[in-house]
Amino acid sequence: MKTRTPRAIFTAALLCTAGAGTCCAAGLSGDEILKRMDANTSYRTIEYDGTLAIYSGDTVRTKEMKATAMGTSKALAEFTNPEDKGTKFLKIDKNLWIYFPSEQDTVKISGHMLKEGMMGSDVSYQDALESDDLFKKYAVTVSGEDTVDGRPCYVLTLDATVKDVQYETRKMWVDEERFVALKQEMHAKSGKLLKVSRVLEVQQIGDRFFPVREEISDQLKQGSRTQFLMADVRLDVPVSESMFSLRNLGR
Amino acid sequence: MISWRVRTGAAVLLLVAGAAAAAVAQEPGGLDLSGSLLADVSALQTSFESPTGITPGGFSQFTINMVNRNKQFAKVEGTGIVTVWTGAYAPLAASEALSTGLFMAAVPDNSATITVELRKLYLEVFTPVADISLGRQIVNFGVGTLFSPIDAFTVPLLSDLNYVRTGSDVVRLDAQFSDVSGLEAVSTIAGGVSTLTSALKLYGNAFDFDAAGVGMYQGSRNEVLAGAYFKGDVELGVYGEAVEHFLCSPWSTYFEGMLGADYSIEKTYFFTLEYYYNGNPAVPGSLGALDLANAPALFLNQHYLYLMVRWQFTDLAGLSASVIWDVSASVILPTLQFTYNVVQNANLVVYGRYFSGDIRSGAAWPGPDFQYGVEVQVSF
Numbered sequence: 001m002k003t004r005t006p007r008a009i010f011t012a013a014l015l016c017t018a019g020a021g022t023c024c025a026a027g028l029s030g031d032e033i034l035k036r037m038d039a040n041t042s043y044r045t046i047e048y049d050g051t052l053a054i055y056s057g058d059t060v061r062t063k064e065m066k067a068t069a070m071g072t073s074k075a076l077a078e079f080t081n082p083e084d085k086g087t088k089f090l091k092i093d094k095n096l097w098i099y100f101p102s103e104q105d106t107v108k109i110s111g112h113m114l115k116e117g118m119m120g121s122d123v124s125y126q127d128a129l130e131s132d133d134l135f136k137k138y139a140v141t142v143s144g145e146d147t148v149d150g151r152p153c154y155v156l157t158l159d160a161t162v163k164d165v166q167y168e169t170r171k172m173w174v175d176e177e178r179f180v181a182l183k184q185e186m187h188a189k190s191g192k193l194l195k196v197s198r199v200l201e202v203q204q205i206g207d208r209f210f211p212v213r214e215e216i217s218d219q220l221k222q223g224s225r226t227q228f229l230m231a232d233v234r235l236d237v238p239v240s241e242s243m244f245s246l247r248n249l250g251r
Numbered sequence: 252m253i254s255w256r257v258r259t260g261a262a263v264l265l266l267v268a269g270a271a272a273a274a275v276a277q278e279p280g281g282l283d284l285s286g287s288l289l290a291d292v293s294a295l296q297t298s299f300e301s302p303t304g305i306t307p308g309g310f311s312q313f314t315i316n317m318v319n320r321n322k323q324f325a326k327v328e329g330t331g332i333v334t335v336w337t338g339a340y341a342p343l344a345a346s347e348a349l350s351t352g353l354f355m356a357a358v359p360d361n362s363a364t365i366t367v368e369l370r371k372l373y374l375e376v377f378t379p380v381a382d383i384s385l386g387r388q389i390v391n392f393g394v395g396t397l398f399s400p401i402d403a404f405t406v407p408l409l410s411d412l413n414y415v416r417t418g419s420d421v422v423r424l425d426a427q428f429s430d431v432s433g434l435e436a437v438s439t440i441a442g443g444v445s446t447l448t449s450a451l452k453l454y455g456n457a458f459d460f461d462a463a464g465v466g467m468y469q470g471s472r473n474e475v476l477a478g479a480y481f482k483g484d485v486e487l488g489v490y491g492e493a494v495e496h497f498l499c500s501p502w503s504t505y506f507e508g509m510l511g512a513d514y515s516i517e518k519t520y521f522f523t524l525e526y527y528y529n530g531n532p533a534v535p536g537s538l539g540a541l542d543l544a545n546a547p548a549l550f551l552n553q554h555y556l557y558l559m560v561r562w563q564f565t566d567l568a569g570l571s572a573s574v575i576w577d578v579s580a581s582v583i584l585p586t587l588q589f590t591y592n593v594v595q596n597a598n599l600v601v602y603g604r605y606f607s608g609d610i611r612s613g614a615a616w617p618g619p620d621f622q623y624g625v626e627v628q629v630s631f
Contacts, residue, residue, distance in 0.1 A: 054566060061567075095431070102415075
């Protein structure tokens with residue numbers, strides 16, 4: 001199977017990779033930087049235990065889950081914390097379904113629900129549905145160099161080339177040594193800053209550097225931010241393709 | 252004196268599924284248990300004109316869920332709910348339990364009633380061809396939030412603030428052709444054809460729309476139903492159901508349908524609107540409890556609307572207002588709810604409801620006009 005860019009549920013908008021670079025800086029083009037990022041974070045399958053820490057001012061609520069993804073198009077997450085126990089999300093391409101165990105009900109997420117934060121977090125369902133198609137929708141330029149948390153970074157600017165995008169522009173700070181996007185800003189067409197994400201912890205798994213703790217904040221929600229922690233990350237493990245089906249969702 | 256009502260079918264299922272649960276529990280992994288505690292303190296008021304007619308009531312509810320951890324070959328899942336009703340709710344709960352066949356115990360002066368509901372308890376076996384399940388389970392056959400004419404197996408509980416659905420004793424088979432399409436067959440566990448309800452559903456996903464065709468037989472009314480539903484996204488979320496009823500004796504047909512839409516503004520305001528059309532409206536006037544229990548649909552008049560607006564002003568707090576409107580009889584059931592996540596796994600709900608009549612039939616409402624209260628729910 002072809003190795004694909006990671007786009008596990010909840011991290012869809014955060015682990016940004018491929019694109020079409022046009023400018024050069026410090027000897028690397030945007031294209032080359034994104035290819036290095038892609039090589040660093042690519043996998044066929046991934047399994048991990050996830051924790052969402054949702055901050056609203058000084059208050060925090062945590063949600064736990066077990067997640068499995070295959071390439072960019074298929075993902076399954078099951079929540080394990082008491083309030084949401086047994087609630088599952090299934091992503092197949094651009095479709096997303098939720099299974100509610102208390103009602104034994106499978107609901108296709110569409111319309112207004114796509115704009116809601118997943119389980120009350122700062123990550124919307126639309127974020128989770130983004131795939132590597134995203135990078136076919138942006139032109140990337142290297143706009144300079146900067147430091148994030150003391151680490152030198154390439155600064156990339158991604159401009160939408162099609163209309164069907166959530167964020168018109170994205171600005172990305174990519175670690176020059178580890179090729180991980182340490183920070184990202186997502187803007188509306190008006191230029192308004194909509195979301196900011198930061199990688200708080202990077203783990204070396206084999207010969208790759210993998211972001212395992214990230215924070216995303218919805219700039220439209222005052223005092224709101226969500227930290228996403230991935231633990232016990234297992235890459236390229238055997239996963240049955242049949243688990244990504246509506247039939248399996250209710251099991 | 253304590254009176255007990257036991258539904259025979261449920262008791263048999265309890266024994267069958269209980270044995271299956273015990274068998275599965277021996278597998279490595281055992282059972283996963285979760286649940287919640289809910290305390291409600293509220294009041295019923297006959298009218299604003301007579302504030303002395305306020306009667307306190309409330310209930311304490313314990314819900315326990317169980318599912319086996321090792322689900323490689325089979326799943327056993329159950330939900331049991333024990334509720335202690337007090338004050339004004341005690342006689343109402345006793346009356347409802349008598350008509351629905353719940354386990355029920357009441358103290359002689361009707362000051363307290365205990366009900367036990369087995370909402371789910373079923374065994375599901377996974378085979379390479381299909382998943383087969385047997386026992387009490389919630390069968391969601393349609394896509395409507397409140398109105399779902401295609402769903403003959405379960406109805407929403409109008410007495411519940413969230414309109415939860417109850418379980419049915421059924422055998423069910425789900426065979427998938429692809430990740431998103433398949434064939435589902437469901438049949439009630441019945442003593443004869445006259446009490447049987449059976450259905451087949453062919454479902455799939457095309458152009459990012461979920462869609463299905465349904466065929467059904469209802470022995471109690473000797474009728475065949477043919478229907479379809481869809482759910483998708485065209486700027487706003489849209490969904491609908493259509494059912495044609497074919498009654499065999501005497502031969503007649505009629506149509507039921509619903510259309511729904513949902514939308515949001517700035518991730519803060521959420522709207523849901525549903526319209527329900529019933530081509531077989533009940534004769535206007537009062538219907539007895541038995542008539543309502545055996546009625547062909549949950550909502551008996553011709554035109555209904557359901558509107559829900561939710562204002563999620565913080566991640567932890569939200570205010571929602573909903574109304575069910577019987578257009579034909581001009582009866583409304585509005586509900587106002589404030590929900591606040593107090594601490595991790597604990598929610599506070601403050602609510603109020605108004606009953607202008609019986610929303611099911613449009614008849615005069617024998618109960619109180621207003622209901623308001625406070626609920627605290629803790630999950631574990």
